[in-house]
Structure formats: C-alpha cells, structure tokens
Amino acid sequence: MEISWLDPEHPDQIDLAEAVAVREAVRAADLPERPVTTTSRLLTQLRYGWDADPPRMAVARPEPGAPAIGVLQVHMPRWDNTHLGHVWVGIDPAHRRRGWGRALFEAGVETVRAAGRRVLLSTAPEGGAGAEFLAAMGLTLVFREAYRRLDLTTMDREKCEAAREEAWQRAQDYRLIRMPAPSPEELLPAVATITNAINDAPTGELEIEDELYTVDRIRAYERTQLRDHRLYHLLAVTRDGEEPAGHTVVVVDRERPWYGDQHDTSVARAHRGRRLGLLLKAEMLRWLAEEEPQLRIIDTSNAADNHHMIAINERLGYRLIRYEQDWQRSLT
Numbered sequence: 001m002e003i004s005w006l007d008p009e010h011p012d013q014i015d016l017a018e019a020v021a022v023r024e025a026v027r028a029a030d031l032p033e034r035p036v037t038t039t040s041r042l043l044t045q046l047r048y049g050w051d052a053d054p055p056r057m058a059v060a061r062p063e064p065g066a067p068a069i070g071v072l073q074v075h076m077p078r079w080d081n082t083h084l085g086h087v088w089v090g091i092d093p094a095h096r097r098r099g100w101g102r103a104l105f106e107a108g109v110e111t112v113r114a115a116g117r118r119v120l121l122s123t124a125p126e127g128g129a130g131a132e133f134l135a136a137m138g139l140t141l142v143f144r145e146a147y148r149r150l151d152l153t154t155m156d157r158e159k160c161e162a163a164r165e166e167a168w169q170r171a172q173d174y175r176l177i178r179m180p181a182p183s184p185e186e187l188l189p190a191v192a193t194i195t196n197a198i199n200d201a202p203t204g205e206l207e208i209e210d211e212l213y214t215v216d217r218i219r220a221y222e223r224t225q226l227r228d229h230r231l232y233h234l235l236a237v238t239r240d241g242e243e244p245a246g247h248t249v250v251v252v253d254r255e256r257p258w259y260g261d262q263h264d265t266s267v268a269r270a271h272r273g274r275r276l277g278l279l280l281k282a283e284m285l286r287w288l289a290e291e292e293p294q295l296r297i298i299d300t301s302n303a304a305d306n307h308h309m310i311a312i313n314e315r316l317g318y319r320l321i322r323y324e325q326d327w328q329r330s331l332t
Contacts, residue, residue: 001103003072005058008047016042018068019059026071026090030125033149033321035259044228052220053078055086056111060104062095069095070104074111080212085112085331086121096129105137109331118332119207126323139327143204144304148318152289152296155317160282163315167279171236174245174276176283179233182222188215190244191235197246197266202303206326225251225263232287234280236267245271248280252292260288262300265309278312285316 004015016039024037046057055075059068075086087108091101105122112120122139124130131141183191195213225231229251236246246267253259267276288295300318302309 001100001107002061002064002066003058003104003107004061005056006046008054011043011046015059015068019057019071022059022068022071022092023090025092025094029093030128030130031322035253035256038255040255041228044224048224048227049075050221051079051217051224060100062100068092070100072104072108074108076112076115076117079214079217081209083117084119084121084208085115085117086123087112088122101133102137105133113331118330120329120331121206122327124325124327126325131325131327134325134327137329139329141325142328143206143326145301145324145326146304146310146320147299147301147322147324148310148313149321150285150298150300150313150316150318152285152298160285160316163278164282164286167275167282170275171279173239174236174271174274174279175239175241176280177235177237178287179235181226181231181233183218183233187235188218190237191233191247192218194235194244194247194266194268195264197268198264200266200269201309202305204303204305204326205328207328207330228254229261230254230292232284232291234284234287236271236276236280244268246276246280248277248284250284250288250298252288252295257292257294258296260292260295260298262298277309278315281312281316 004012006015006019020037020039020042023042027034027037046054048054055073058072060070060072061068069092071090073088077084087105089101089105089108109120120139122134124134126144179187192213192215195218199210222231232250232252234248235244237244248265249263251261251263265277265280300313302313304323
C-alpha cells in the first residue's frame, strides 16, 4: 500500500480530488443523511480543522499510480488532551474486506504512537461495519452520541413560540445578546468562560480531560468557522450584564446555505433551572428565520444520556437520525 500525506497549503491536486471522491463514497454508503463532501470544505478541514487545530490526512493506493481506495485522518489535539490521538479510516465501499482498512488503520496508530500519545480514539456509526472493524482492531466502545435533525420546513413554529414564551417567564433576570461575528474583544473573556461550561456534559468512559477554552482558542474557532460559514451566536447574561450565564452557536454553510449545524449550547451551573437552554435555542431559531429564510435543516448532537438537552431539542422538533459510537484503546 502507498500512503501519500496531503500538504495542507499545496496539496497535490490528484490526491486532493481522490480524497474527496473516497470520502464522498464513504459518506454515501455509511452516513447518507450527511451533506455531500466538497473540495472547499475538505481543504478548510485540512488546513484549519475546527479551531486552528487541523488533522493530518492521507490517501492510500494499493500500489503506486493506482486510484486511491482509502483516506486516513489523524488528529492529535494541541489545545488540550495532548495524551490523545484520533484515527479515522475510510475505505471506498468497492474495496472493503480486503485488508486495506486494517493496514491503513495500523499506519494511523503508529503515527499516534510515534508522537507519544497514549490513548487512541476512533468513531463509527452505530450498527454498521465500522463498529465491527474497530472492535476487531482492539478498541472498546466507551461513548454513544445521538444525532438529531430539525426540519425547518415542517417544524411546528407555534409550538416553538410557546416554548420560547414559557422560557422567558422563568428567565426574566437575564437578557440575550445577538453577538456579531467575530466576537467583540471586550466580550471574548465572557465567551471563553461560558464555553468552558460544556465540560459538565456527559463523557461516558472516555479517558479525556476537560477541554480548555481560552480567549485565543475562541478567536481561532471563530476565524476558522467564518471561512466557510455564517456564524450566529447568542449570549445570555444577567440583567445587569455582569455575568455570562449561557450561550448557543449555530453555523450556516456558505456553500450549502440550506444546511445549518448546531455547535455548543451551554448554561453555567449557577444559572441552571431557569429554562435558559430552551430560551437560547428557541430564540436562535427566531433569529435564523429572520436572517436565513432559505435554511431548511439544522443538525445537532448530544451524548446519548444527556437527557436534559435531548428533551429541549425534541420539544423544539428535532428528531433522531442516527447514533455514533466512540471507541478507545490504550497504547501503553
């Protein structure tokens, strides 16, 4: 097998095109509800990742000069959790069950081990061949994530409005700020503070540390997301504006403007029990209806046992579309 790593700044155009083709074949077979793979989005991922912490990516060929049959992605976090390495392998469905996936995955594991990381992670849709493969590679299932979708063309807007009004009755000590993007410098410390509240979310048996959100990381996240998206950010603060209480973020794909993705929704522990999570998400839907009338769907995900946030999502009309699994293995 020939493995060719992509240069983020000047990728070989054949390698890049074949990486897109393989990933699209994998998406169509394993996650058909996800948006179609595009070259520009893959390039952004390769160069910047989620928050200026990009993965490495390679294409695999059975022999030099042959068409690519697989893609390897290796991510080793740098902001936090520097003991982890995440390996993902995608094999074109036409070339599966011939040993290529195992060989490519092992190459990824060696890359992680060589970097001194001690815990290996990978992800696969529940109920598919990917989960069986990861079990065969010696990983253990440690976390389930539920993905839900809101269809804005059929949602019950009256029900959503009733939920918003109910939430305001419990949240009269707060006000919401429609944040510009990127965030103003003076509000970045508040944004960083409230973003760290995500660490209260369930993590199953994942051997992970708290994620660390600093002002620099928030800047990096916003810059990265704004390359391919329009970013909508609602911040809840106490009525006097002295304390951040919660926030929610949704991005709308510039290239596929019918598609939105829910990012973080968090409420600080001291401010829970006042319907702020429901209020933030309902007010976000009102804002998006004003600014993005072409938007048709929004996807979100939560730990499968995050019952509180799941109840909010389902009340607003989100419906389950799949589960994904995180698998883990020690490298020591």
